[in-house]
Amino acid sequence: MDRLLSIEPLSAAAFAPFGEVIAAGAALQRFAINGGTTERLHALARARADDGDVVISLALAQARQFPFEISMLERHPKGSQAFIPLDQRPYIIVVASAPTHQPHAFLATQGEGINFRAGTWHHPLIALQDSSQFLIVDRDGPGNNCDEIALQPSWWLTGIDAG
């Protein structure tokens, strides 16, 4: 039996149980710096890296094919993980409060980034266009920091026009 997952627009409120949205519209603190030439939208997200370092990496992602099967989730218990698109290309975020609960699928557009809170169950990156480029801010350190779980039955993402 197929289980279909609908895709919601991303918003800071809807994503709050899972982490933070990194976008100008989500800013709670804005102030001028550098003699008024720059506005800082402060601390949209907070990184965590237990027993390790916060590192900045790049991801070059290929488009996923639709309909797309959500057959597994993963989580990083020792650290947060942020993805920020560098090319304004849309992508999909799938998160769940528990592997046995129905996941949420969010469509990120217009350069919106997200930060998964440590321990948040999520699907690996779902790019919609080839050569999508993301900045990653996450943990580098010793020991296992990735739990994976299979979803049975799977969920299916449908109805996306990758554009």
Place this chain on the structure above:
Amino acid sequence: MDRLLSIEPLSAAAFAPFGEVIAAGAALQRFAINGGTTERLHALARARADDGDVVISLALAQARQFPFEISMLERHPKGSQAFIPLDQRPYIIVVASAPTHQPHAFLATQGEGINFRAGTWHHPLIALQDSSQFLIVDRDGPGNNCDEIALQPSWWLTGIDAG
């Protein structure tokens, strides 16, 4: 007496004394993730935040006017500070090994980001186009984390076409 500062292209090697370049060409570790659909360019930069957190912020910057006077430098002793352009717009980075030494000015293009190592003397953000947008990854925490020093005489950046 005016002191003129010439502008060099940014490269990982030339910037190494001051920090890291965040760009695909600077990657030392590249590997496939997510079933081969994504390539990760791992740990281009390492964040540091003594006695605080690493936070992710946005900066919305206005263009500086040229010729531009470099009349001060600052440093953040307790943490690194990264700037990653989100719109491919060029900008200028000014760093110095000491306030009494001649600064280096680098032109970053094609989305190149940089990470100032903790304690690196640098000039605040020098955007070349209005509404330039940057991601910032730096420290949030208690106590003073910004030393400033005036440069006398100043240095001048010239010969830039903001385009």
